[in-house]
Amino acid sequence: EVQLVESGGGLIQPGGSLRLSCAASGFTLSNFNMNWVRQAPGKGLEWISYITTTSNPIYYADSVRGRFTVSRDNAKNSLYLQMNSLRADDTAVYYCARGNPYDYWGQGTLVTVSS
Amino acid sequence: EIVLTQSPATLSLSPGERATLSCRASQSISRYLAWYQQKPGQAPRLLIYDASNRATGIPARFSGSGSGTDFTLTISSLEPEDFAVYYCQHRSNWPPTFGQGTRLEI
Numbered sequence: 001e002v003q004l005v006e007s008g009g010g011l012i013q014p015g016g017s018l019r020l021s022c023a024a025s026g027f028t029l030s031n032f033n034m035n036w037v038r039q040a041p042g043k044g045l046e047w048i049s050y051i052t053t054t055s056n057p058i059y060y061a062d063s064v065r066g067r068f069t070v071s072r073d074n075a076k077n078s079l080y081l082q083m084n085s086l087r088a089d090d091t092a093v094y095y096c097a098r099g100n101p102y103d104y105w106g107q108g109t110l111v112t113v114s115s
Numbered sequence: 116e117i118v119l120t121q122s123p124a125t126l127s128l129s130p131g132e133r134a135t136l137s138c139r140a141s142q143s144i145s146r147y148l149a150w151y152q153q154k155p156g157q158a159p160r161l162l163i164y165d166a167s168n169r170a171t172g173i174p175a176r177f178s179g180s181g182s183g184t185d186f187t188l189t190i191s192s193l194e195p196e197d198f199a200v201y202y203c204q205h206r207s208n209w210p211p212t213f214g215q216g217t218r219l220e221i
Contacts, residue, residue: 045151045159045202045213061210095158100206101149103170105158 002026002104004096009109016086016113022079022096022106030074032099036081038092039108046092049081050100064090086113117141119203121214129221134190136217138203143183147207150179150188153216154199162201163188193219 008020022034036049049070050059058070069082079096093108118141128134138148146166151159161170163179166186176191190197198221203214 044216045153045204047204047211047213050211059209100211101161101164101170101204102151102159103161103164105160107158 002098004098004104004106006094006096006106006109009094009111011112011114012086013115014087014113017082017084018086018111020081020083020094020096020109020111022081024077024079024098027098029072029077029079034070034072034079035097035100035102036068036070036079037095037097037102037105038090039095040089040092043092051079083111086111088113116210117144117205117207117212119205119212119214121201121203121217123217124215125218125220127220128193130193130195132193134188134193134197134219136188136190136201136219138181138186138188138214140184140186140205140207144205144207146182147205148179148181148186149204149206150177151202151204152197152199153202159202190219 003025005023012018033052037047048061048064051070067085071080091113093110095108096106098104120139122137148166150163153159162173167179178189180187200216200218202216
């Protein structure tokens with residue numbers, strides 16, 4: 001069974017940093033491009049980052065470019081999102097999602113940026 | 116950036132009725148459109164990809180159509196579990212974007 005499990009969310013002050021992880025199981029991560037998608041409370045979905053199987057190329061939404069960094073460790077079947085210079089409008093549930101279109105999603109991890 | 120506009124924002128129907136949801140792109144996206152269903156507290160679920168292909172395990176009552184700029188998701192006969200929010204998403208170019216969603220309510 002394909003599973004994606006995000007972790008690392010929490011409450012963080014503006015300007016702070018957080019690293020999210022996405023653990024993949026039930027499939028070989030190295031065979032799939034991956035994404036991060038977020039959803040602010042009560043709002044719609046926003047794609048924020050895409051990483052290919054070889055980590056080249058990588059794409060970011062304008063809203064996070066220069067602050068967020070996506071990476072992967074295929075040997076550990078894991079995807080990561082390093083988030084720096086966090087702002088209040090980064091508050092959201094963050095999902096990892098496989099492929100494009102996004103055929104499998106994790107359950108999400110909540111990031112709250114607030115003082 | 117391609118803007119996807121979904122209509123209506125909210126659709127009120129009853130079980131057994133037919134639902135028709137629309138997604139319009141600000142420029143042509145060929146058939147690179149997907150539809151997702153999201154229920155409260157859950158992750159989105161892929162329903163349709165490339166405009167008309169049902170994802171694995173999706174019931175036949177869900178169908179998609181369209182190309183270019185105008186797309187439709189049709190649910191032929193609503194089941195109680197179909198009441199949710201539906202999003203369209205394109206993958207024609209970067210960045211991929213989502214529509215704002217259509218809430219399907221009883």
